[in-house]
Amino acid sequence: VIEGVPLPLVYLGAAIVMLVSFAGLALAGPRLESDPGSYRTLDVLRDPLVRVALRWPATRSLAQAVTIALFLFIIVAGLFGAQQGGSNIATLLTWTYWWVLLVVFVIFFGKAWCYICPWDAIAMWIERHPIVSVPGGRLSLGLKWPKALRNLYPAAALFLGLTWLELGYGVTMRPELTAYVGLLMFFLSLAAILIFERRAFCRYGCLVGRIAGLYSLFAATEVRARDANFCRTTCRTYDCYRGNSDGEACPTFQFLGGMNKNTYCIYCMECLRACPHDNVAVNLRGFGRDLVKPSPVRIDEAAMVIVMLAMSTFHGITMTPVWVRIIVGLQRTLHVGYLTAFSLGMAGFLTALFMLYVVFVAFSYGAVRLPSMGMKQLAIRYSYSFLPIALFYHLAHNVLHFSIEGGALVPLLSDPLGWGWNLFGTASITPTPLLPIWTVWITTVGFILAGHIWSLVAGHRIALQIHQSRRMAIRSQLPMVAGMIAYSILSLWIVSQPMQMRTGL
Amino acid sequence: VTPQRALPFVVLSIVLACPDIVSASGAHSLTRAVLSVTPQFPRVGDRWHLSVEIQSADSMLHPERKVRIVGEMTGHPMRPVEVELTRAGGETDYGGDVVFTMRGSWKVTLRLEDVNEVLLTTFDLEVGGLDASTGWSEMRTIYDLHRPVRPNLVPPIWVVVGTIVLTLAFEVAAVVIVRRRATVPPPVSRPAPSAGSRPVSFPA
Numbered sequence: 001v002i003e004g005v006p007l008p009l010v011y012l013g014a015a016i017v018m019l020v021s022f023a024g025l026a027l028a029g030p031r032l033e034s035d036p037g038s039y040r041t042l043d044v045l046r047d048p049l050v051r052v053a054l055r056w057p058a059t060r061s062l063a064q065a066v067t068i069a070l071f072l073f074i075i076v077a078g079l080f081g082a083q084q085g086g087s088n089i090a091t092l093l094t095w096t097y098w099w100v101l102l103v104v105f106v107i108f109f110g111k112a113w114c115y116i117c118p119w120d121a122i123a124m125w126i127e128r129h130p131i132v133s134v135p136g137g138r139l140s141l142g143l144k145w146p147k148a149l150r151n152l153y154p155a156a157a158l159f160l161g162l163t164w165l166e167l168g169y170g171v172t173m174r175p176e177l178t179a180y181v182g183l184l185m186f187f188l189s190l191a192a193i194l195i196f197e198r199r200a201f202c203r204y205g206c207l208v209g210r211i212a213g214l215y216s217l218f219a220a221t222e223v224r225a226r227d228a229n230f231c232r233t234t235c236r237t238y239d240c241y242r243g244n245s246d247g248e249a250c251p252t253f254q255f256l257g258g259m260n261k262n263t264y265c266i267y268c269m270e271c272l273r274a275c276p277h278d279n280v281a282v283n284l285r286g287f288g289r290d291l292v293k294p295s296p297v298r299i300d301e302a303a304m305v306i307v308m309l310a311m312s313t314f315h316g317i318t319m320t321p322v323w324v325r326i327i328v329g330l331q332r333t334l335h336v337g338y339l340t341a342f343s344l345g346m347a348g349f350l351t352a353l354f355m356l357y358v359v360f361v362a363f364s365y366g367a368v369r370l371p372s373m374g375m376k377q378l379a380i381r382y383s384y385s386f387l388p389i390a391l392f393y394h395l396a397h398n399v400l401h402f403s404i405e406g407g408a409l410v411p412l413l414s415d416p417l418g419w420g421w422n423l424f425g426t427a428s429i430t431p432t433p434l435l436p437i438w439t440v441w442i443t444t445v446g447f448i449l450a451g452h453i454w455s456l457v458a459g460h461r462i463a464l465q466i467h468q469s470r471r472m473a474i475r476s477q478l479p480m481v482a483g484m485i486a487y488s489i490l491s492l493w494i495v496s497q498p499m500q501m502r503t504g505l
Numbered sequence: 506v507t508p509q510r511a512l513p514f515v516v517l518s519i520v521l522a523c524p525d526i527v528s529a530s531g532a533h534s535l536t537r538a539v540l541s542v543t544p545q546f547p548r549v550g551d552r553w554h555l556s557v558e559i560q561s562a563d564s565m566l567h568p569e570r571k572v573r574i575v576g577e578m579t580g581h582p583m584r585p586v587e588v589e590l591t592r593a594g595g596e597t598d599y600g601g602d603v604v605f606t607m608r609g610s611w612k613v614t615l616r617l618e619d620v621n622e623v624l625l626t627t628f629d630l631e632v633g634g635l636d637a638s639t640g641w642s643e644m645r646t647i648y649d650l651h652r653p654v655r656p657n658l659v660p661p662i663w664v665v666v667g668t669i670v671l672t673l674a675f676e677v678a679a680v681v682i683v684r685r686r687a688t689v690p691p692p693v694s695r696p697a698p699s700a701g702s703r704p705v706s707f708p709a
Contacts, residue, residue: 079657079665083656083657084651086627126672126676130676130679130680131676131677132680134680134683134684134687135684135687136683139676139679139680139683140679140683141682173651176657176658176659176661177658180664183664183668187671187672190675191675194675194679195679319647321537321560321647324537324560324561325560328560328561428579429610430579430610430629430630430631432631498645498646498647
């Protein structure tokens, strides 16, 4: 539970947002016009130790064993432990540690979560070790994923569902429901693996993977072909895509020769094992390199970005006193229950943000008309520029939670189920914030500013790709900058409000 | 019907139908307390002032409503400190002073006692000595209030058994279908691509 950022700091942040936005546009120089596809990378597989470790299948199994153990521990604690959020380690580990730190993890390590994902690991184990022998040795019907669902809409729907459960139903404060959510994800993963080919759920349905996938456009790591041209012109076996005796076919249907973004790669390292030409690289790179690559862009990805943008902000708003007034007002006006009022509020917020985005795009489209690009295409292209602003607000929000709630792990390690144990003698320690409050406030505002600046830069680069001249690009970008300013100032206002924490501390 | 076209109807159905069904299962309801304390950190023997604003859809004043603060020392067998807050100004505002009698770790419970039910929240508090810092002059915090005991919706052992049974059911069903498909030859088989052929198209 935390007091909001002091107003002077918020005003300072808002002033910097305005200053940077307009000064940035005025000064945006030709440096931004460089080819977004060319950047410096460092291939960590040049180190023989890293290479051996990543090629060795047991490395992944060992890492997965740790996450499976943690997953089962959370399920047991959630089901059998005390049903108070603050007294049970299940809610803390899930919502304050895993869900919060996942975003930080993605920024540095991209989709590495998928490498250790326990849901996929257990489902995969069941698929490979059926109770009785089956033809082919793999327990899967191998059906094609339905064509109509080959997009991010299933993941977007699951994300909205989880947000509804989390904020409307109070899952973050209810250990038992936290365990149910974990089990639900496992069953979805298992059902998909038994019915569909490869890892169709990871590719299309998993909300964690898809959110991490879009955020990982910003990540500092990537898995790529060392020479993509070689894959396209010389390679005749396509082992990364089809698999062979050394490595499986790409679980998410990626072909290294054509993959230039992180979105759908799950870092499983099967291509590294399968490629007979030693043409796979695991690169370290600068942040945000995939954001402005001109292709491919998709409407379902754009819709997912806006959903993520809306839900990040929505998380913040629901934890402020203002949200309670809105919900209470809705309940009294419409004579409906809490959950109906909450659902209406959530649907209203999402719709409002979508419509606002369309309005900003319409202004941009009206400012500079292009014969070759319609408004829909423009909306898709510009949506990627909002990813950093969503990512950094998410990060700012999570810093608040983690720094205030993270310390509760110390007493809960001694009494993880809330049964009155004192295993390590720390059960009676009063949790204190991990960081001084001023550090938290400054970091929070700093993240919001960083996201704003990154979005401005990404937006400008996208505008330069779309329009022929810098002048036209700036004219087209101005409405989007106005949208970014509005979003950043809204974010600053949210963090200035006192906030309810997640786990009932 | 494509998912894109179906989505608005799905969302509308969830918004309109689901919440009331779910509410019937005794789920979350929103009652929050905005707690302002002066100063931020209490010191032993000092008066610690609390103001509480109750926020809920049913936040009109009930004549019988009581708001209490109960402090219990953790690790020491001591008599709890208990204070009933009095109405202050608006219908939903309460206030009062608490004096902690010993420095150390306390567990503080804020209880809202209405005619029909009790809602509460518990938080940890460190009470300092006379030389300790009092922090900010005022600190506002928000708490969700909940019922004292939250029983499991489903007995945990049923969930464990159900999980195992469902997993086995999935597996058995898959085994049956995979085996049956293996015995029936496929109706039409396309020629497999030769090793040298390139894939026609790859997903982006």
